[in-house]
Every structure is written in structure tokens, then in C-alpha cells.
Amino acid sequence: MIDLRPVFQVIGALLCVLAMAMVGPALLDYRDNHAEWRVFAVSSGLTLFAGLLLVLGTHTGSHRRSLRQTFLATVFGWTVPGLFAALPFIYGPLQMDFTDAVFEAVSGLTSTGATVIHGLDALPRGLLLWRVLLNWLGGLGVIAMAVAVLPDLAIGGMQMFRLEVPGPAERATSRTRRIALVIVAVYAGLTGLLALALWVAGMTGFEALANAMSTLSTGGFSTSDASIGHFDNRAVELVVMVGMVLGGLPFLLFFQMSQGNPRAWTKDGQLRWYFGLMALGCLGVSAWLTASKGLAPWDALRSGSFTAISVMTGTGLFTLEYGNWGGLPAAILLFLAFVGGCAGSTSGGVKVFRFQFLFADALVQLRRLLRPHAVLIPSFNRRPIPEDVLASVMGFLFVYALAFAMLSMALAFLGLDFTTAISGAASALANLGPGLGGEIGPGSTYAALPDTAKWLLALGMVFGRLEMFPMLVLFVPAFWRQ
Amino acid sequence: MIDLRPVFQVIGALLCVLAMAMVGPALLDYRDNHAEWRVFAVSSGLTLFAGLLLVLGTHTGSHRRSLRQTFLATVFGWTVPGLFAALPFIYGPLQMDFTDAVFEAVSGLTSTGATVIHGLDALPRGLLLWRVLLNWLGGLGVIAMAVAVLPDLAIGGMQMFRLEVPGPAERATSRTRRIALVIVAVYAGLTGLLALALWVAGMTGFEALANAMSTLSTGGFSTSDASIGHFDNRAVELVVMVGMVLGGLPFLLFFQMSQGNPRAWTKDGQLRWYFGLMALGCLGVSAWLTASKGLAPWDALRSGSFTAISVMTGTGLFTLEYGNWGGLPAAILLFLAFVGGCAGSTSGGVKVFRFQFLFADALVQLRRLLRPHAVLIPSFNRRPIPEDVLASVMGFLFVYALAFAMLSMALAFLGLDFTTAISGAASALANLGPGLGGEIGPGSTYAALPDTAKWLLALGMVFGRLEMFPMLVLFVPAFWRQ
Ligand SMILES: [K+]
Numbered sequence: 001m002i003d004l005r006p007v008f009q010v011i012g013a014l015l016c017v018l019a020m021a022m023v024g025p026a027l028l029d030y031r032d033n034h035a036e037w038r039v040f041a042v043s044s045g046l047t048l049f050a051g052l053l054l055v056l057g058t059h060t061g062s063h064r065r066s067l068r069q070t071f072l073a074t075v076f077g078w079t080v081p082g083l084f085a086a087l088p089f090i091y092g093p094l095q096m097d098f099t100d101a102v103f104e105a106v107s108g109l110t111s112t113g114a115t116v117i118h119g120l121d122a123l124p125r126g127l128l129l130w131r132v133l134l135n136w137l138g139g140l141g142v143i144a145m146a147v148a149v150l151p152d153l154a155i156g157g158m159q160m161f162r163l164e165v166p167g168p169a170e171r172a173t174s175r176t177r178r179i180a181l182v183i184v185a186v187y188a189g190l191t192g193l194l195a196l197a198l199w200v201a202g203m204t205g206f207e208a209l210a211n212a213m214s215t216l217s218t219g220g221f222s223t224s225d226a227s228i229g230h231f232d233n234r235a236v237e238l239v240v241m242v243g244m245v246l247g248g249l250p251f252l253l254f255f256q257m258s259q260g261n262p263r264a265w266t267k268d269g270q271l272r273w274y275f276g277l278m279a280l281g282c283l284g285v286s287a288w289l290t291a292s293k294g295l296a297p298w299d300a301l302r303s304g305s306f307t308a309i310s311v312m313t314g315t316g317l318f319t320l321e322y323g324n325w326g327g328l329p330a331a332i333l334l335f336l337a338f339v340g341g342c343a344g345s346t347s348g349g350v351k352v353f354r355f356q357f358l359f360a361d362a363l364v365q366l367r368r369l370l371r372p373h374a375v376l377i378p379s380f381n382r383r384p385i386p387e388d389v390l391a392s393v394m395g396f397l398f399v400y401a402l403a404f405a406m407l408s409m410a411l412a413f414l415g416l417d418f419t420t421a422i423s424g425a426a427s428a429l430a431n432l433g434p435g436l437g438g439e440i441g442p443g444s445t446y447a448a449l450p451d452t453a454k455w456l457l458a459l460g461m462v463f464g465r466l467e468m469f470p471m472l473v474l475f476v477p478a479f480w481r482q
Numbered sequence: 483m484i485d486l487r488p489v490f491q492v493i494g495a496l497l498c499v500l501a502m503a504m505v506g507p508a509l510l511d512y513r514d515n516h517a518e519w520r521v522f523a524v525s526s527g528l529t530l531f532a533g534l535l536l537v538l539g540t541h542t543g544s545h546r547r548s549l550r551q552t553f554l555a556t557v558f559g560w561t562v563p564g565l566f567a568a569l570p571f572i573y574g575p576l577q578m579d580f581t582d583a584v585f586e587a588v589s590g591l592t593s594t595g596a597t598v599i600h601g602l603d604a605l606p607r608g609l610l611l612w613r614v615l616l617n618w619l620g621g622l623g624v625i626a627m628a629v630a631v632l633p634d635l636a637i638g639g640m641q642m643f644r645l646e647v648p649g650p651a652e653r654a655t656s657r658t659r660r661i662a663l664v665i666v667a668v669y670a671g672l673t674g675l676l677a678l679a680l681w682v683a684g685m686t687g688f689e690a691l692a693n694a695m696s697t698l699s700t701g702g703f704s705t706s707d708a709s710i711g712h713f714d715n716r717a718v719e720l721v722v723m724v725g726m727v728l729g730g731l732p733f734l735l736f737f738q739m740s741q742g743n744p745r746a747w748t749k750d751g752q753l754r755w756y757f758g759l760m761a762l763g764c765l766g767v768s769a770w771l772t773a774s775k776g777l778a779p780w781d782a783l784r785s786g787s788f789t790a791i792s793v794m795t796g797t798g799l800f801t802l803e804y805g806n807w808g809g810l811p812a813a814i815l816l817f818l819a820f821v822g823g824c825a826g827s828t829s830g831g832v833k834v835f836r837f838q839f840l841f842a843d844a845l846v847q848l849r850r851l852l853r854p855h856a857v858l859i860p861s862f863n864r865r866p867i868p869e870d871v872l873a874s875v876m877g878f879l880f881v882y883a884l885a886f887a888m889l890s891m892a893l894a895f896l897g898l899d900f901t902t903a904i905s906g907a908a909s910a911l912a913n914l915g916p917g918l919g920g921e922i923g924p925g926s927t928y929a930a931l932p933d934t935a936k937w938l939l940a941l942g943m944v945f946g947r948l949e950m951f952p953m954l955v956l957f958v959p960a961f962w963r964q
């Protein structure tokens with residue numbers, strides 16, 4: 001039997017954080033004279049109670065976790081808080097049913113941003129704040145997981161991003177604490193800067209803060225049904241674009257920069273691919289907008305770039321409803337959604353570095369065809385990519401493709417049309433948010449889908465967010481054997 | 483400078499075979515009193531002349547080919563004959579333009595079976611025979627290439643299918659000759675049996691032979707615009723289903739059986755996956771047909787199985803026009819098209835064995851997460867899969883996915899709608915034939931597409947047929963350096 005106490009410790013701590021976050025919307029609604037501040041206050045109390053119960057009731061002296069305990073903590077640390085986060089949706093003014101509430105909460109925490117709520121503009125601000133808080137906390141959680149957990153678990157090639165062991169004087173826990181501090185500071189600082197810039201650009205203070213939080217976390221919940229299109233403001237769009245690009249960056253580089261290593265930025269080949277593919281996507285969509293929709297070149301570049309950046313970084317904010325643009329933009333956007341952002345960012349998707357590994361390997365394969373006996377090794381950032389990392393990435397891609405195929409088919413089986421099924425599956429796995437087509441495209445909501453589809457999509461979001469393997473490993477019988 | 487003589491030898495020999503094949507349609511049209519027999523006669527003469535010129539003009543004493551020469555012979559051995567095979571389409575009764583003629587010829591030779599011709603039922607039989615002859619020769623060529631060339635070139639994991647070295651008494655060339663003999667005999671014999679069965683089932687002699695040839699080769703050209711649906715005959719459909727399944731089998735096993743090793747069939751894990759996935763596909767499509775189209779269970783099973791088998795084996799024959807069935811069947815069929823048949827079959831697609839390698843690797847990855855230091859090796863047919871084979875398969879999949887994405891986007895860029903672009907790209911790369919949707923779905927033709935789209939699709943067919951890498955390697959600068 002696995003000792004579950006360290007797992008409960010983690011879940012409990014996360015619930016306490018969630019409970020504290022609920023205080024924000026409670027205060028905001030109280031100040032706005034919205035009676036639903038009570039809902040947040042009670043939800044916060046309930047969540048805090050559950051959290052403290054778990055933390056105090058399972059106290060152990062040790063801080064060390066076994067591999068199995070880490071996997072369990074990862075999976076349940078992402079799912080259990082989703083249930084508590086749903087409380088304000090159930091008991092708040094929207095009175096959502098259980099399925100919708102959990103869908104919205106999980107979509108928020110995984111920073112997917114797919115919504116079942118129509119009529120955002122008329123909502124009390126507390127609930128709007130709660131949604132972007134979920135995005136924001138989820139984004140931070142993903143970075144933390146990508147930096148501190150996934151490399152040690154050797155998930156999908158992330159072992160290439162294991163931090164070099166520091167000097168022997170420093171203990172591992174203090175190093176982890178230092179990294180966490182820097183990343184939280186950078187994340188909060190960037191959010192503040194974005195909010196300031198959005199406020200200067202013309203948003204109200206609340207809008208600026210809320211949209212900054214959902215932008216940097218690439219979560220994509222917004223304060224209006226029309227998303228960023230609501231503001232119709234070039235300066236706002238520019239700031240949001242910068243924010244989304246920032247959200248897709250490898251946050252570990254900020255830490256390395258803080259350690260007096262600013263050259264880490266220029267040495268990371270991920271960035272060249274990230275910006276290169278992004279530029280191609282922006283050009284492709286913009287060119288199509290000029291050619292097919294007759295937009296003036298600058299307008300096309302403005303709207304096309306916003307769309308391409310939003311989809312590639314997996315943010316899902318939008319200024320134009322791109323769901324029914326058809327053939328070419330759909331293909332480009334689906335491709336960008338699969339590519340995603342950098343390792344250790346808030347973006348989802350396969351992620352740029354995996355494509356780089358695969359590309360490096362394909363090039364080596366090609367050269368090896370001509371020189372069958374030569375020793376050729378693919379490399380990344382001038383370091384050789386070990387065979388087991390390649391195998392790891394290959395396993396990741398296979399499972400990703402399989403999950404995509406199965407989720408699409410399951411959604412189609414539930415009666416969704418082809419475009420909705422395919423784009424919905426891709427969007428959930430990549431934590432993007434909107435799909436394509438009229439039903440779940442930008443500007444629509446997931447409300448009309450059957451409940452089973454909502455549960456499957458929510459599962460897909462968590463599956464994608466956790467890079468899949470931590471969930472799969474729970475189904476290996478050996479996991480439960482001692 | 484690479485010595486091109488051995489390359490010209492191969493191309494010349496293939497042209498001579500093509501010239502001889504043209505005699506068939508010439509004789510048939512002569513017997514039918516169709517004046518176009520002259521077109522075939524003249525085309526045959528021209529092709530023979532070119533072939534002999536190449537063979538005799540580049541005679542070398544040696545039969546050995548370097549790696550580079552083999553790559554060149556593979557690529558140009560598949561493309562140059564396509565140009566000569568187009569002659570009867572250009573100068574025959576259809577007077578097709580150059581693009582359409584080459585599209586039809588390349589589609590035939592790669593056993594893709596995508597057509598630009600509407601009105602098959604009214605065509606002279608010579609031209610119908612020519613089309614299925616292209617399918618048939620192409621299918622044979624693919625088996626030969628998969629057995630004799632690709633394993634030695636180490637393309638996409640095919641090195642796992644290198645034949646064990648026989649006793650020292652036997653020379654490699656005589657072994658190759660023996661394998662070729664068995665495979666040609668089996669291929670021709672099975673075609674004959676299928677033709678006989680189709681004739682018994684009610685087809686005319688000509689229809690039986692023509693459809694047998696395009697069935698076993700999984701080419702999919704038929705004698706009617708309505709494909710197999712034209713016959714509306716259960717026995718015919720059953721025979722064609724068996725034929726398509728046969729076409730997707732690993733033909734090397736027939737050779738091993740002929741060597742007194744019938745147990746090779748039971749030992750090959752490919753077959754379990756091949757039949758297992760096929761059964762799932764048949765059930766899925768049939769269930770959908772009952773549930774959504776209201777077909778009686780047996781009718782649904784009949785039509786659903788035919789469709790699923792046709793798509794998975796990459797044949798492209800059809801009894802129902804499945805192009806607009808929508809969501810679920812579209813997703814299932816796209817998935818089956820990507821999976822494809824067995825190694826060394828006439829089927830295209832990624833092929834079952836690559837999915838098995840990936841699955842075996844993913845399982846090992848999963849177990850390794852729990853035991854990071856254990857030595858775990860994926861295996862196939864009880865043999866360990868070497869790391870370089872896995873890397874090879876991974877390179878293959880990456881290039882396949884990239885080619886699919888790029889071809890889809892290029893087609894969408896040319897103005898094709900989403901479904902047409904995606905399904906057309908998938909169909910060309912997998913050598914399937916029909917796409918989805920109204921424009922290129924079964925029952926429609928590729929005639930209305932822009933010329934550039936036709937050339938891109940034809941390129942995609944060759945690219946997929948050659949398992950991609952032999953074409954790519956020509957673009958590596960080192961290929962041309964001495
Ligand atoms: K998102």
C-alpha cells in the first residue's frame with residue numbers, strides 16, 4: 001500500500017491556496033454590493049477547512065516523496081482543486097449544474113479557457129475575477145510543474161530540462177525554493193506590468209488586471225463575450241499580443257537570467273523556432289485575410305497576428321471570430337495549436353522543443369541513409385539528445401496522437417460534427433479554448449454540448465495539461481503493486 | 483559525379499515492362515474495333531524505344547549498385563514511367579491535357595486510384611484495362627520495393643524486415659531472384675483466383691479481371707463511376723473485401739510459407755493488429771450506419787465493413803458514397819487511412835507495424851517512469867527493437883505528419899475547403915484515392931481541382947508510395963558531394 005499522506009499534504013496545501021484566492025472575489029463582490037460575496041466566503045471557508053484537514057490530519061515529519069507519491073500528487077493535485085473551484089459556479093448567481101461548473105473550473109485551472117457561460121459582460125465582477133484567478137493560478141502551477149516535477153519524472157523528453165546540480169554547499173530544497181521565488185516574482189511582476197499597460201491603453205482597472213491575468217497565463221478567459229474584440233483598441237491588442245508571447249516563453253530562462261546568466265536567452269534554440277513558426281503563422285493568416293476577406297494589409301496583419309499568436313500560445317483570446325474562416329486558416333491554426341509554446345511556459349500543445357528533437361532526429365535519419373555506419377547524434381542547444389530522450393518524445397507523440405484520435409472519435413460518436421469534434425479534441429488537449437466551426441468556435445460557448453462530451457473534454461484538458469503520462473501511469477498495474 | 487548508368491538501366495527496364503503492358507489494351511481495343519488501339523500501339527513503341535535506348539546505351543558489366551544509385555533508381559524508377567504511362571491518356575479518346583494525364587497515370591502507378599475521369603462506364607475497354615494495369619504493376623512494384631529495396635536502405639524502420647541471411651551456399655542475387663519469382667507467382671495467382679471468383683459472382687470476364695487487378699493491388703481504379711456499388715451484388719462485394727484484405731497482407735510471408743515455414747503466419751504480430759484494428763473499424767462504421775442512417779444491421783455490416791476495409795487497406799473502391807457521412811465515420815476513416823496495411827503489402831499509410839513499434843515503445847516509456855533505472859526494451863515479434871530502428875520510425879512519423887500538414891495547408895492555400903484539403907492530403911500520402919466531402923469524395927473526381935493542386939497531390943502520392951525518405955535524401959547536399 002502506498003503511503004498517501006504526502007499526497008494529501010500536497011492536495012491540502014493547494015486547497016488552502018485556492019481558499020485564499022476565493023477571498024479576492026468575495027471582497028470585490030462585497031465592495032460592489034453583490035450579495036454573492038457570501039457564496040465566495042462560504043466556498044472559501046469550506047475549501048480552507050478541507051485543505052487544513054488534509055494538511056494537519058496527515059502531517060509527517062518527512063518532506064521527501066517517492067516517485068509514486070509524486071505521480072499521485074500531480075494527478076490529484078490538478079483534479080481535486082477543480083471540484084472545489086466549481087463551488088462558486090454552482091452556488092453563485094449562475095446556478096450552473098454540476099457538469100457545467102466542473103467543466104468551467106477545470107477549463108480555468110488548466111488554463112484552457114473553454115467556457116460554457118454566455119453573457120460575461122453582465123456578470124458580477126466577483127465571478128469574472130474568479131475565472132481569471134483560476135487561469136492565473138493554473139498558469140503558475142503549470143510552470144512550477146514543468147520546472148520542478150516533470151523533468152525529474154522524465155516525462156516526454158522533459159528530462160532534457162533538468163537543472164544542473166549546483167555547488168555542493170546548496171541543498172536541493174533551498175535551490176527549489178529560490179527558483180520558486182524567482183518564478184513567482186517574475187510571473188506576478190509581468191502580470192502587473194501587463195495590467196498597467198492595458199490600463200494605460202484604455203481598459204478600466206478591473207478589466208486591465210483581469211485580462212492581464214488570463215493573458216500571461218495563456219488561459220484565455222476574458223471579461224466579455226467578444227473577448228478582446230470588445231475593446232476594439234489597437235493598443236490593447238498590441239499589449240495582449242506581447243503578453244501572450246511572454247506566456248509562451250520558457251520561464252526557466254528568467255531564473256537563469258536572475259542568476260547572472262542573461263546569455264541563456266540567446267543560447268536557447270527554442271526561441272528561434274518559437275518566433276520563427278509564430279512569424280510564419282502570423283504571415284499566413286494575415287495573407288489569407290487580405291486575399292480572401294479583403295482586409296487592408298495593416299488590418300490583416302493586426303488581426304491575423306493576434307489570431308495566430310493566440311492559437312499558437314494556446315491562449316484562445318480573440319478579436320475576430322475565426323471559427324468559420326474555412327480551409328487555409330483552419331489548417332494553419334490547427335497546426336499552430338499542435339505546436340504550442342516553449343517548455344516550462346504556460347502554453348499547452350506538443351511544444352516547440354519536441355518538434356525540434358524530432359526534426360533533429362529526422363535530419364540525422366536522412367544523413368544516416370547515406371552513411372549507414374557513421375555515428376550521427378542529433379543535438380539540441382549543442383547538447384546531444386540521448387536515445388532515451390528521443391524514445392520518450394516518440395512515446396509522447398504517439399500517445400498524443402492516439403489521445404487526439406480517440407477523443408475526436410468519441411466526440412463524433414456523441415453526435416458532434418466533424419469540425420467540432422476534431423477541433424474540440426485538439427483544443428482541449430492543447431489547452432487552447434475555442435474550437436473551430438459555428439458550435440464551439442470563438443464567440444460561441446461549449447454550453448450546448450452533451451454532458452458526456454463536456455466530461456470527456458475536461459478529461460482531455462487535464463490529460464494534456466499534465467503531459468499525459470502522469471495520468472497514464474496510474475493505469476499500469478505495476479504502479480499499485482509494492 | 484555519380485555514375486548514372488545503373489540508374490538508367492533500371493528506368494529502361496521498367497519502361498520496357500510498361501511498353502509490354504501497353505500491348506494488352508492495344509489488343510483489346512483492336513478486338514473491340516476501337517481505333518484507339520493505334521494509340522496504345524504507338525505509345526508502346528515509343529516507350530519500348532526509350533526503354534531499350536536506356537538499357538542498351540548504358541550497359542555496364544556490373545550488376546551492383548551503390549547506395550546513391552539505388553536511391554536515384556527508386557525515385558526515378560517511380561516517376562519517369564509515370565510520364566510514359568500518361569501517353570494513352572493524352573492521345574487516346576479522352577484527349578486529356580498534360581496535367582490530368584500525368585495525375586491519372588501517377589495515381590494509377592502509385593496504386594492510389596484518385597481519378598480525374600468521369601464517365602468510366604462509357605469508356606473503351608482498352609483505356610479501362612490500361613488504368614487497372616497501372617494499378618496492378620504499381621502494386622507489384624511496391625511489394626518488390628518493400629521486400630528488396632527499403633530494408634537495405636533502412637527506411638522508416640523497414641530494416642526490421644531484412645531477410646535473414648540464408649546458408650552460405652546461396653548467393654544474394656539468386657535468393658533475390660527466388661523471392662521475386664515466388665512473389666510474382668503469388669501475386670498473379672491471387673489475381674487470377676479473385677478474377678475467377680468475381681466472374682462466378684456475376685461479373686463479365688473483363689470486369690472480373692479488371693476489378694481483380696485493382697483490388698489486389700489496392701489501387702482502386704474501377705470499371706464504373708459507381709465503383710463496386712455499380713454491381714449491387716453481395717457476392718461481388720464479399721470477394722472484393724477478401725481481395726482487399728489480401729492486398730494489405732505482408733507478402734513476404736507467402737515467400738516464407740513457400741520455404742516450408744507456414745508458421746510464419748501465426749508468429750507475425752502484425753496480423754493480429756491488422757485484423758484487430760480492421761474489425762474495430764468495421765464495427766464502428768457499421769454501428770454508425772445502423773444508428774444514424776437507419777440501415778438494417780446486416781446491411782450496415784455489409785456496407786460498413788466494405789468501406790472500412792477499403793479505406794484501411796488504401797484501396798478506395800466503394801459501394802456507398804461515404805464522403806458526406808460526417809463526423810464519426812469521417813474520423814474513423816481518416817484514422818484507418820493513416821494506419822494502413824502491413825509491411826510489404828500493396829497498402830499505403832503509416833502501416834500497422836510502425837504503430838506497433840510506437841505502442842511497444844510507449845508501453846516501455848510508461849514502465850520506465852516507475853523504474854527509471856531498469857533496462858526495458860520494446861520488442862516486436864519477440865525480437866527486441868533496436869534503438870536506431872525506433873529512431874527511424876520516429877523520423878518517419880515526423881516527416882509523415884509534416885508532409886501531411888504542409889500538403890493540407892498548400893491545398894487550402896489554393897482555395898480548397900477544409901475537408902477537401904485535409905482528406906485530399908491524407909488520401910494522396912496514404913495512396914488511398916477518394917477523399918471526403920462533396921468535391922473529391924467517392925463518386926466525385928479530382929477533375930475540378932486547380933492544376934497546381936493536382937501536381938501537388940501527384941507529388942504527395944509518389945512521396946507516400948516511396949515511404950518519403952528516398953525522395954528527401956536527394957535534397958541532402960551530401961548526396962551530391964563525392
Ligand atoms: K487557453
Ligand SMILES: [K+]
Nearest residue numbers: 594701797914
Ligand atoms: K488506392
